[in-house]
Amino acid sequence: MRHYTSMFDRIIQMFVKELIQVLRDPRMRGVIFVAPVVQLIVLSYAITTDVTNIRIAVIDRDNTPESRELVSRFAGSPYFNIVAHPASERVAQDMIDHEQIQAFIALQPRFAQTLRAGRTAPMQLVVDGTDSSTTKVILGYANDIVQRYSSQVLMERYARTTGGTLEPERVPLHTRTWYNVNLESRPYYVPGMLALIIGLVTLMLTSMAVVRERELGTLEQLMVTPIKPIELIIGKTAPFACVSFVELGIVLCIAVFWFGIPIQGSVWLLLLAALFYIMSMLGVGLLISTTCHTQQQATMTNIMFFMPAILLSGFMFPIANMPRVIQWVTLVNPMRYFVEIVRCIFLKGSGVALLWPNLLALFVLGAAALALASARFKKTTA
Numbered sequence: 001m002r003h004y005t006s007m008f009d010r011i012i013q014m015f016v017k018e019l020i021q022v023l024r025d026p027r028m029r030g031v032i033f034v035a036p037v038v039q040l041i042v043l044s045y046a047i048t049t050d051v052t053n054i055r056i057a058v059i060d061r062d063n064t065p066e067s068r069e070l071v072s073r074f075a076g077s078p079y080f081n082i083v084a085h086p087a088s089e090r091v092a093q094d095m096i097d098h099e100q101i102q103a104f105i106a107l108q109p110r111f112a113q114t115l116r117a118g119r120t121a122p123m124q125l126v127v128d129g130t131d132s133s134t135t136k137v138i139l140g141y142a143n144d145i146v147q148r149y150s151s152q153v154l155m156e157r158y159a160r161t162t163g164g165t166l167e168p169e170r171v172p173l174h175t176r177t178w179y180n181v182n183l184e185s186r187p188y189y190v191p192g193m194l195a196l197i198i199g200l201v202t203l204m205l206t207s208m209a210v211v212r213e214r215e216l217g218t219l220e221q222l223m224v225t226p227i228k229p230i231e232l233i234i235g236k237t238a239p240f241a242c243v244s245f246v247e248l249g250i251v252l253c254i255a256v257f258w259f260g261i262p263i264q265g266s267v268w269l270l271l272l273a274a275l276f277y278i279m280s281m282l283g284v285g286l287l288i289s290t291t292c293h294t295q296q297q298a299t300m301t302n303i304m305f306f307m308p309a310i311l312l313s314g315f316m317f318p319i320a321n322m323p324r325v326i327q328w329v330t331l332v333n334p335m336r337y338f339v340e341i342v343r344c345i346f347l348k349g350s351g352v353a354l355l356w357p358n359l360l361a362l363f364v365l366g367a368a369a370l371a372l373a374s375a376r377f378k379k380t381t382a
Contacts, residue, residue, distance in 0.1 A: 032247065044186060044193060047193075051137040054080050056080050060085070061106075077145060107123050118157060191342040199334075202278055206240050206286050207301070233374055236286075245271075269345060312335075312336065313336045314336055314339055334369075
């Protein structure tokens with residue numbers, strides 16, 4: 001009993017010492033609590049795939065009621081903003097090159113005459129294809145407007161020639177969107193930001209822990225004390241875990257109350273997943289700290305690990321679209337599983353029955369990372 005009591009006392013003393021060392025520096029407090037909040041707010045507003053206020057130009061060489069009707073549909077759309085009426089395609093192309101517009105529409109002479117004759121009247125839409133995803137959205141919006149106009153022209157022509165009416169849709173499609181009714185990108189990206197911010201804070205603090213002691217020359221002093229390596233590891237990582245949970249609470253409050261994204265699922269399940277995720281990132285950070293001798297080396301190693309972890313997490317790019325070999329690599333990325341869990345809990349309200357594979361993977365990765373880091377730590381300090 002006395003042995004366990006003394007071991008507990010040593011861990012508590014190391015815990016308090018590490019916590020004081022982290023929080024007593026005003027700059028470190030800013031990095032831990034202020035910077036992530038600013039990052040979440042700024043990036044959540046900046047990272048969006050919603051395409052609105054598309055700047056377009058119109059070249060209407062026909063200038064008839066029919067052509068003006070089609071142009072008015074683009075002007076009345078909430079997605080398009082007609083900003084110019086250039087005299088030629090060359091001028092419009094120059095405006096695209098100078099990023100003054102994103103696309104332009106060209107209607108040739110006899111557009112209305114061709115329509116009245118019952119023939120196909122082509123129009124041209126030129127889009128800046130630099131950003132392929134935005135280009136696809138613009139083409140989709142424009143195609144929808146033109147198809148609706150074409151259906152109206154067809155019905156009016158049918159009424160003039162036969163005196164009857166033509167039903168616009170023989171097989172109407174009724175759509176319904178689940179989970180993200182308004183199809184906004186922010187409810188999808190903000191939960192994923194939780195994984196990025198918590199992972200970055202945890203990784204940064206833990207990777208610097210042992211390196212800082214080694215640089216200051218106090219690591220050897222700690223090792224000659226009665227404290228054991230496992231006690232030193234627990235005492236150094238536990239404060240960072242507590243700080244990470246505080247950070248998680250702050251970020252959750254911002255997501256729910258600032259951005260208005262409700263948590264559809266269980267908060268307790270989210271906290272359990274966060275525990276496994278933090279455990280995984282603690283193990284990775286500790287492993288980095290045992291392989292680096294300076295804080296500069298630790299910082300560069302953090303960047304080399306964290307950037308690929310973001311790209312291979314499914315936060316920005318679907319994992320299913322990646323090559324098969326890369327998909328296998330993502331299986332050892334803890335961020336992949338936590339991003340999926342957070343999004344499912346926020347948007348779908350998923351429970352353990354659906355998320356247990358991701359939870360199990362996080363736990364296994366966390367246990368393996370901590371075990372490997374502990375073994376490496378004992379070896380390097382022996």
